[in-house]
Amino acid sequence: xxxxxxxxxxxxSRSINEGFSRVAVSAFIASADPNIEExxxxxxAVSEAVTNAIVHGYREKNGKIYITVSIFENxxxxxxxxxxxxxxxxxxxxxEPLFTTAGEERAGLxxxxxxSFMDKVRVTSKPGMxxxxxxxxxxxxxRL
Amino acid sequence: xxxxxxxxxxEIRVFLSGEIDHxxxxxxxxxxxxxxxxxxxxxxxxxxANVTFMDSSGIGLVMGRYKLMKTVQGRIRVVNLxxxxxxxxxxxxxxxxxxxxxxxxx
Numbered sequence: 400x401x402x403x404x405x406x407x408x409x410x411x412s413r414s415i416n417e418g419f420s421r422v423a424v425s426a427f428i429a430s431a432d433p434n435i436e437e438x439x440x441x442x443x444a445v446s447e448a449v450t451n452a453i454v455h456g457y458r459e460k461n462g463k464i465y466i467t468v469s470i471f472e473n474x475x476x477x478x479x480x481x482x483x484x485x486x487x488x489x490x491x492x493x494x495e496p497l498f499t500t501a502g503e504e505r506a507g508l509x510x511x512x513x514x515s516f517m518d519k520v521r522v523t524s525k526p527g528m529x530x531x532x533x534x535x536x537x538x539x540x541x542r543l
Numbered sequence: 544x545x546x547x548x549x550x551x552x553x554e555i556r557v558f559l560s561g562e563i564d565h566x567x568x569x570x571x572x573x574x575x576x577x578x579x580x581x582x583x584x585x586x587x588x589x590x591x592a593n594v595t596f597m598d599s600s601g602i603g604l605v606m607g608r609y610k611l612m613k614t615v616q617g618r619i620r621v622v623n624l625x626x627x628x629x630x631x632x633x634x635x636x637x638x639x640x641x642x643x644x645x646x647x648x649x
Contacts, residue, residue, distance in 0.1 A: 421564075422594070439596075439627040446598040503610075504572065506602040508635055515634055530569035542627040 404430060404470040407521040412453045412482065420449045420466060420541040427468050428476050440516035441476065441536060447509035448480040448532045454501055456484025456530055474538045478517075483529035490522050546571045550577050554586040555579065560593030572604060576611055579601040583615045592646060601628065602635040607642050613614035620644075 406427050410416050414528045420443040428441060445466075452464045467479040493500075494514075499507035513520045517534040524530040544561035555578050561567065579587065587608060591597070609619045619641040624632060629645045637643050 414564075414569070417560055417564045420634050431638045436627070443598050443627070443631065446564055448594075450598065450600065454565060494571060503566070504600075504603040504607045506606060506635060508599040508602055511634060513571065514598050 400472045400473065400475070401503070402469045403472055405468065405489055406466070407467045409463050409465050412457040412460075412484075414453055414459075416464075417429040417446055417449055420464070420508045421446050424433075424466065424468055424478060428470065428538070431443045431470050431474050431476060431538045434540050437536070437538055437540070441478070444513045444516045444536075445478060445480070448478075451509050451532070452480060452482035452484065452530070454505065456482035456486075458485065471475070474540075475535055476538060477533065477535045479531060479533045481529065481531040484531055486528050487522070487524040488526055490524055494522065513537050544571060546574060547635065548574065550578065550582050550584065553584050554588060554589045555582060555584040558590045558592060560595075562596040563594055564596070564598050565600040565605060568600040568604045569615060572606040572607060575608055579608070579611050579615060579617075583617070584612075585617045586620060587612050587617060588620045588622060590623050591621065591625065591628055594625065594628060597625075597631055599631060599635070602631065602637065605632070606635075606640070623647075 421503040424445045425438050425442050465481040469477045497507040497513040499505045517536045519535040522531045544567035549556045612619050615640040622644045623646045632643050
């Protein structure tokens with residue numbers, strides 16, 4: 400399947416950039432003509448993955464987050480969010496709903512949201528090297 | 544994101560507006576907690592009418608305030624959620640903690 404359109408962005412792992420990453424991705428996918436629910440779902444999933452990179456990958460220290468968004472011929476959006484942070488020791492455990500290694504205010508639902516709002520989520524990670532989250536969603540727009 | 548806090552008849556009502564994410568939640572939680580600690584309300588209402596976006600940090604925000612309200616023997620209510628925000632709340636099973644209501648569409 401060929402990509403119709405692709406963008407890459409690199410940004411500092413600052414929490415103030417969480418909003419920017421949502422807007423950047425939703426602006427880019429506009430050409431796929433998503434409906435409002437699809438835009439909201441994708442923005443929320445992106446927010447979760449970016450927040451994970453900031454809070455867990457880099458433990459709120461400075462690093463870079465690499466976001467790649469591809470639009471394919473069949474209107475499938477693929478979003479890759481990568482960090483070069485601490486990585487995940489046990490991916491299955493990390494993806495368990497409500498599990499969190501952070502403190503009181505984190506709900507442990509980031510992956511649960513990503514899996515619920517996107518069609519596919521794939522996580523690869525290597526402790527000490529970083530984590531990559533790849534999510535896909537087919538856009539139906541008003542065609543449903 | 545901002546929080547307007549009102550107190551009346553043992554109820555604190557927090558009118559949230561803007562986007563709730565990890566960044567903004569960390570900025571406003573202290574002011575809500577201050578109000579709870581000073582006023583010891585029996586009810587905390589979080590009004591989401593003007594919230595334009597929410598991810599699971601909003602869940603953390605609600606859960607953290609729920610825990611604090613429990614320490615003052617109070618309860619919590621979340622109202623005027625948009626469909627997107629409501630979807631995230633239900634995913635977390637928050638209806639078990641208190642009243643969770645969507646925005647009424649007339």
